[in-house]
Amino acid sequence: MAEDQEPATAEDRAAVSAHRLADADVEARLARLDELLERVEGVAGPTAEAALEAVRGLTQVYGEALARVRDLAGPQLTGALTGDRLLHHLLVLHQLHPHPVERRVADAVEGVRAVLAQRGADVELVGVEAGVASVRVTAKGCGSSASAVEEAVRETLLAAAPELTAVQRVASAPAPAFVPLTDMLPTAAPAAGAT
Template sequence: MPDTEEGVRPARLADPDVEARLARLEELLAGLESAPGPTVRSALEAVRLLTEVYGEALGRVLDRAGGELTARLAEDELVGHLLVLHEIHPEPAERRAERAVERLRPAVRERGGDVEWVGLEEQVARVRITTGGGGCGSGCGGATDDVTGAVRAAVLAAAPELAAVEAVAGASERQAAAAFVPLDSLMRRGAPRPQEPR
């Protein structure tokens, strides 16, 4: 972007402004895709070609950037999304997804739970989510759903090429399942049977 007359570059867009523009762009493209006619087809082709050229330019920037600068560029949320869009992100999807989970971890721990990266299996991210506090009552399911939704959104934003995010049982859930013994099994095994009346 050229300098202004005073030699100062204009301020960059704040993240909410970028998000608003991206949302509007999606609306406009969706409207174009549903409209008939050769003019619309030409407009969509122009957008596609422009996107390809910008992707090529971005790839060339990465080629010249070197390791440290490339890593710094990839850490920027908007630039990172563009690198993913053009399939030129320098980090593999698994590492990006793992980092997204690690970024959420402090907030989940603040709520008394935990989230940890388990791994990637056939393009499915696996995370272990635990909720805190024994005897949390009827609100636990909702809390777990909220955390799972937030983790899913963060992972797929960082690595949209992944197919899904799957939550695996946390330690507390496994222990609770192992500790549960049905009452009828206690009555069958070694429990004293009621005496028959004589």
């Protein structure tokens, strides 16, 4: 099989797929890489500096490769790239994502709403300004569940748009008080001559 051709048989495709990582494996490897980079950053000396420079260089080269893929992709493929969790993250990391931060935040809010609804909570995007996403979060239950909902929303939005500097909760507007209709109607003036 030539290198520039698709795998021709089901066996060939299965062999290629066997070398792929599941999302859980990717997450585990990313977490491990973060740990290793933190350890390298904590070590002083030329070896640590060289290791960090090598990581930066690889990141730049892979970022350029991803930029070229995105440039060659049409709208349909670009949509598929942004729909993949890992590729979405890499496009954001390399500042190649085709959607602006406001749209990514709005999409993330819509995506997390279904999950929150199952827990009796909701989130509404108020806006994004100066790198801060403002949200209105409503949650039923005790304060600890409300803070867990807020943290889940914060993590979701920062994953979709890591260039945000903060996610802040905006207080919900108080529900209007009930005013009886009779209090809103003008009162009749006493009839002339009545005492």
